[in-house]
Amino acid sequence: MTNKYLAAVAALTVAGVLAACTQGGDAAPPAAGTSRAVAKCDPRLDTAFKAWARAGFSGSIAISTGGKFDCRAAYGSANDDSKTPNTTGTVFSIGSITKAVTAATVFGLAEDGKLGLGDRAGDLLPGLTGPVRKVTIRQLLLHTGGLKGSHGEDHQPLSRKAALKAISRLELAFRPGSGYAYSNAGYTLLALIIEQVSGATYRQYTASEMLRMPGGRVAGGFWDGRPAPSGPRATGYLEDGQAGESGDFAGPHWALDGNGALAMTAGDLAAWTRALFTGRLVSAESVEAISKPGHDLGDGQSETPGWVAFDASRYGKPFLMSAGGGGQVGHDAVVAWIPGEQRVITIVSNEPKVSAADLLKKVGPALIAGKPLPTPRPPVDAGSDPAAAAAGKYVLPSDGSFDVTSAGQRITISATGTDAATALFPPSGGFTAADFRAHEKRVRALLAGESREGREERASLEDAFGPLRRVALGGTVFQGGDVRTYVTLTTRAKAVTGWYSLNEVGGISAAEVPTKPPALTLVPAGRDRYLPDDPAGTGPDVTVKFRDGRLTVSGPGGTTVAERSD
Structure with a gap:
């Protein structure tokens, strides 16, 4: 399933990233499938991004100001087996950023008089039953309807009829409008309503009415099924190194439609975002409603339809953010809009080691401060291969244990049991x-x-x-x-x-x-010490030592010692 955790992580750094690139470039992204790998950023930024690419970042970056691209670049591999590089025309799944498109489509239908934001879902959608039918369109847009649970698995066939039935069975965790619970099912319900009131299929209507840019070009399409985006696709890679869903799932696709099904290039996502917030896709009144803080999330954040709004008290300037990832495709994506400067930043990635959000989190503080960008810690040359000698099973006094395997100078530790997992993953x-x-x-x-x-x-x-x-x-x-x-x-x-x-x-x-x-891969850090193979520093803060048949894990919560058992 798609998730929302990326928004909270990536938002820490957007303002600084947007201030860092030099202006220039074209007003529109290159046609998908025709571009080559380029790096049109300030050379100092490009040098740093290349270092992060060597450390594991793989993806594409597009930043624009006033409709002109300041930075458009691609790094890493679109497919590890074929050694195909990512380019600025490579297509990525955008996951939950799909919700921003669905929300905009709802506002367009409201402008046409096809629905009202105060309308109840059950009044617009025949066949919807259960407590969900009382939830309003506005509450669905803001995740304040109280829908609890999932209506289907991402890449399992789910028909329109089955989706409607599954959503009808959902319970409400609270009285609609009285709380907040992020809901993929709520946005699929909006997609069902779009289909009902528009008189066209959800996918046809989305592509023709909301993905069609001024000038007629269509910005992207659906990762699985049709209409599909043109251009080569990046293969996503999951945590275990396996390739993610490639986009050949035949459907029906109602588990993801409305909440996580779309795909674009980084440049198309940037161009679409600017078109939305400059009133080219919906009216100025709708732009204001989409941008206006809705449900207060605390810490200067508010849910808006399809976005999270950040006020100026946190980062010096207000902006809106949408993010997606964490599903079975193996892609992460983040997009932000800075209204005061008409700036857009998009970063998309297809490798888990340094995701789009990881990269933002690491380089953002330096960009904000005007300092050189941090680069990944170089690996330690351990000389001989101590990792092989460390392989084996280590047991705790409790029922927990660690299983250690090695590959070259890297080790991977699997944690079994609560004590082991807590020690390795504080x-x-x-x-x-x-x-x-x-x-x-x-x-x-x-x-x-x-x-x-x-x-x-x-x-x-x-x-x-x-x-x-x-x-x-x-x-x-x-x-x-x-x-x-x-x-x-x-x-x-x-x-x-x-x-x-x-x-x-x-x-x-x-x-x-x-x-x-759960498993963690570590690299040598000198003197029998190992640290997580985590260049961006977003993972667990632990150090592992091997000595005298013992494995010692040290972290914020203290030290845990396991004895070798084999």
Whole structure:
């Protein structure tokens, strides 16, 4: 599933990035599929970005001011097997940024008198039943309708009829308008309404009415199915190194339509964003409504339709941000609009080691301060290969353990059990130990069947693996943009490992069952020490040592020692 964690991470750095590039370039991006890899940034920035590309960033960057591109560049590989480079014409999935397009389409229909923002969903969509029918369009746009749970898996076939039925069955976590719960299902419901009131299919209407730029060019299309964007595609890579969904899923696509299905080049996303906020796609009144802070998220942030607004108190100037990633495609994307300067920044990536959000988080403070951009820490030359000698199993006094494997000078440590996972993955990503405990409480309630979604999830697990005899928590980590609580599901025949990522009201945002235990790759740091292979420094803050048959993990919470058992 798509997720929203990237928005909070990437927003820390946008203002500084936008101030750093030199002006120039063309008013429109190159036609997809015709451009070559270029780097039209200030040479000092390009040098730094190339260093980050060597460290693992792979993707494309497009920054414009007043409609002219200040910086347009591509780095890394669009496909590791074929050694095809990313170019400025390479297409990427934009994930949850799709919601910004869906929201704009809703405003266009409102201008045409086809719907009103105060209309209830059930009054516009025949066949919608259950408590969701009372939620208004405005509440769906702002994630304040209270929808709890998921309506389908990203790349599993889901028809329009089945999506409508699944959304009708969703519970409400609170009275509509009285709280906040980010909902992919809510934006698919908006897509169903778009289809109903427009008289065309959601996809046809979106492409013809909201992706069509002034001048007639269409900015992008759908990652899976049609209409598709023209141009070569970047292969996305997941945390385990496997290639993500390539865009050949036949559908039907209603699990992602409306909430995460679109794809564009970085340049097209920048051009579309400017067209939206300068009134070329919707009216000036709609632009004002889209830009106006809606639900207060705290810390100077507010939800707006399809975006998050940041006021000037936090970063010196107001801006809007939308972000997407964390799904099965293996891409991350972020876009920001700075209205006072008519600036747009987009960064898209297709490798997990240094994602678009990671890059922003790392270089942003230096850009804001006018200092040279930080570059990745160079690897330590360990000389001989101590990693191979460290491989093996290490056990804790509790039931936890670490399994260590090596490849060259790198080691990978898998953590089994709560104590091991907590030691190797202390809270990070802006989350605290209290946040992790609250998440574990929600996972425990879900798998105990305390909600309809929980009962349905438990029934699905039992269909797949047999009657559940026990559910044990296995630790919580922040990884891949998700807060994940690992669980061990014990049946009569076997034990199954999985993880769940839930939102604030206990609905499933993402999950993977079965899966492997959480794992961390580390590189030598000298004197028997290893640090996470994490150039951007966004992962866990731990140091690992091997000495005298012991594995020692040191982090913010203290030191954990495991003894070698083999």
